[in-house]
Amino acid sequence: MAPYFPHTEADVQSMLEKAGLKSLDDLYSDVPSEFLRRGAYHLPDALSEQELRDWLHSLDSQNAHLKVFVGQGAYDHYTPSVIPYLTQRSEFLTAYTPYQCEISQGTLRYIFEYQSMICALTGMDISNASLYDGPTAAAEAMKMSISCTRKKTRVLLSKGLLPHVIKVVETYAKFHGVEIGYVPVMNGQTCPNCLKAELAKDDVAGVIVPSINRYGIVEDHSGFADAIHAEKGLLIEYCDPSALAVVKTPGEWDADIAVGDGQPLGLPLCYGGPYVGFMAVKKDYMRKMPGRIVGQTADKEGRRAFVLTLQAREQHIKREKATSNICSNESLMALWVTIYLSLMGPEGLREVNRLSSDGAHYLYDELVKTGQFEEVFPGKPFLKEFVLKPKKFPGLMQQKLEKAGYFAALDTEEGYVSFCVTEKRTKAEIDELVKIIKEG
Amino acid sequence: MKYYDKLIFELSKEGRVGYSLPKNQFPAAPELPLQVKRTSALCLPEVSEPDVVRHYTNLSQMNFGVDTGFYPLGSCTMKYNPKINEEIAALPGFNGLHPLMHAGLTKGALKVYQEMNKALAAITGMYAFTFDPCAGAHGELTGLMIMRQYHMNRGDLKRTKVIVPDSAHGTNPASAAVCGLEVVEVKSLENGRIDVEALKPLLDDSVAGIMMTNPNTLGLFETQIKTIAKLVHEAGGLLYYDGANMNPLMGVVRPGDMGFDIMHLNLHKTFSTPHGGGGPGAGPVGVAKHLEDCLPDIRVSGFHGNFGVILRAYAYILMLGKDNFKKVGQYSVLSANYIKESLKDLYKLPIEGVCKHEFVFDGLINDGAHDDVPGATTLDVAKRLLDYGFHAPTIYFPLLFHQALMIEPTETESKETIDAFIAVMRKIAEEAAADPMLLHDAPHNTPISRPDETAAARNPILKYQDAN
Amino acid sequence: MSKILEGLKYSESHEWVKAEGNVAYIGVTDFAQKEMGDITYVDMPEEGDDVLAGEEFGALESVKASSELISPVSGVVLAANTELEDAPEKVNEDAFGSWIIKVEMSNAAELDALMDAAGYKAHIGE
Incomplete structure (x- = not known):
């Protein structure tokens, strides 16, 4: 008997009775019988907790510890030890999206703090509550640049972006119907003249460039924003948020959108996830930004309170007209980042x-x-x-x-x-x- | 729960630190050229470690989670999250693994993926899974990409429409749009199921497929699924299964057997991984054998998906084992039907009959409206529940019913908890009939009362710096 | 009862049009603002944009809803009422006093297809 099912035999009988049913099978009387599986699935036998722990320790030890x-x-x-300690608090861990704000002020407040810290790091006006990871954040920015500009069909990617970022953006673009162009790297940095040549074609909605590129080089984006804005496109900076403490920020480069992965802010490597994508934008693009956003307001007694806001952008209201399909994001990892930045x-x-x-x-x-x-x-x-x-x-x-x-x-x-x-x-x-x- | 009003920024004092870093043993690296150097101030809090611990502990105490109490949030499957899974996910050999390590270095992690692939295939009747998607909506998008790729591979480029029932989760049409597909809505019948007659004329050679949730968002099994699958397949389309409602089918019915070609699972719902205040989740996508070729081209996240979440789900499957699996489905359905039958004399049940893991009421039967006093709405009932220490159900969804109240108890709640919930729901119905104003003003016992959401949207304050 | 003004033209999607020669002022009706509840944002086109009769030109947003604005006439946007950017509540306070866009009509005959006040009154069933 697994420990997660509280129902006793007597409970089951009395509940069935209330529901006017004779057996558990009656619960599926509406399912065509050919679809009902008799007998157990092809799965392992149940383990005790100790057996489970032993088995997973044995798998853990098969990984290299390098x-x-x-x-x-x-x-x-x-990763400071305070972070796993606090993020494991079940009030954070076992809650869901803060739909009922009156009993979710903990989540809403840390997201507000997270948004504030992402804005501080990037030098941008507005941050959302998080996206899945850096590459998908770049893909969302790609889509956003199309919806924020008029009659522009193409998005340029610097070849200096990390390979996994390019692959994910290409995948999204292929199905979203966005043409991708590339700006090569010359002398270790995204080539300004090649960028200008591409911009001259008058179809560029956005340009994604790495603040620090795949070779580790801190790029100089002098003149990029002016050139892109002159053609009515958006400058999107892909950043390592940890490095933004010392390198020129997207805000300082006059970028329109900043994206990246929050993983360097103390998140464990964990074979690639969960990580946390971030996105911050200029105020003009606030209503085109994907994802949840938390805002400050007051309750009936005038106390400071926090709510999910600007929801008219989102999928549950706009459905097929939404700017993005994202709903669950990486909230707990945003808390992770928030605590990390508080400590540091x-x-x-x-x-x-x-x-x-x-x-x-x-x-x-x-x-x-x-x-x-x-x-x-x-x-x-x-x-x-x-x-x-x-x-x-x-x-x-x-x-x-x-x-x-x-x-x-x-x-x-x-x-x-x-x-x-x-x-x-x-x-x-x-x-x-x-x-x-x-x-x- | 008590109200706590601080933000971490407000605890900041210049010169305080909360970190401890090693002594620098290296010669100083060259300074960054001024051209690429940050010159603006960095407004982060300066706080000590005890400040941080106390602050976030206080914040947590304004939150309600599954471990706090009953969380019957429909379509979200807020089941108990086993603690052994957290312990396992923190093991250093998993946690410290770099995603770009080659297969020889990651044997344990790869074994987890292989075993999960086998287990999920056995549970769903699908052939193979990709684990890249990080959430349910992300899985939907990935699944639709696979659907389009399948048609593209066959040179069938005119299939640009996807059929979505009017009862679908909002993510379905949104995912379709992001994937470059045009959404065609199909209506539901009075009995809450897809109108097969309305579906037939939509099925031409421009249809890529249909997205379905079964049981649907009303918690009702789509009894015509066999016919629907046949019609869609004959028209050259594919069937997509939205796994958000997979819980009642666990151990009993497999989407693959019903004719679905592509599906996603929400590991944070059906497979017990913590919801984390809105993620991280995982939305692995399974495909039937004839779609296997489409998987490799589609790269939707940076590395290998949310490995830490997949690992927890694997531990859950192993703990349950084949003998207990069926109980997940059965007990989740039993509990939902028990609540439905215990409350339908006070709350409008628009569609009678056995439900699956969740069901929808359409507001109160007697909302207490009299003279100039408006009746209690679903929102009021939801807010009043908070006063009694329960999380509210999902409200105003699905859109088919104006006062929708969608209740999903899950299999991990005891009869005692459920009975307490039923008693409170009955009490609230009595309160509404006697004095709806009491409900309009609810909640009364939470850290804050109802906030002004209109002001929040009209004058957005979205960061600490805006408020000061 | 919602307010309806005589002398204006009305669309089925609850926009009103006030024509002055070739120029049309377009807003939403009192009925529409009541249905929406507290309006939090008005999404408007920019000066110089084309609008087409029967096509979306913007949206009204409230906390829990978003509603498309459909242009009753075709033409070029001469101006959008930028006052509504910071004060969307004006649409709630005075729907007929708050035009949203001003359009130079390309085909004034399109006005004939719209309802008058009596027709709109019947349309909303009041």
């Missing part, structure tokens, strides 16, 4: 960047010194992530690193290898990693 020196969209930053504060977040960047530059310099790599983009600014070109096939090196407990030097499409250093990585680890590579 020190992570790779980013590419998923960053191994430190402005100085903590800057320090995380300092530690990561100092460690990454140290590793970069040490790797170049081994003589086994060519620099790909010498002199270009980067923070925690970079690529190098291995002089020989990197397979053996990667295997050795794995064996020694390191996940590093990830192959890229271009034939480079990618490294990332966060504040979790120590100098001793970096020195050992370099030593393994040096030994060949």
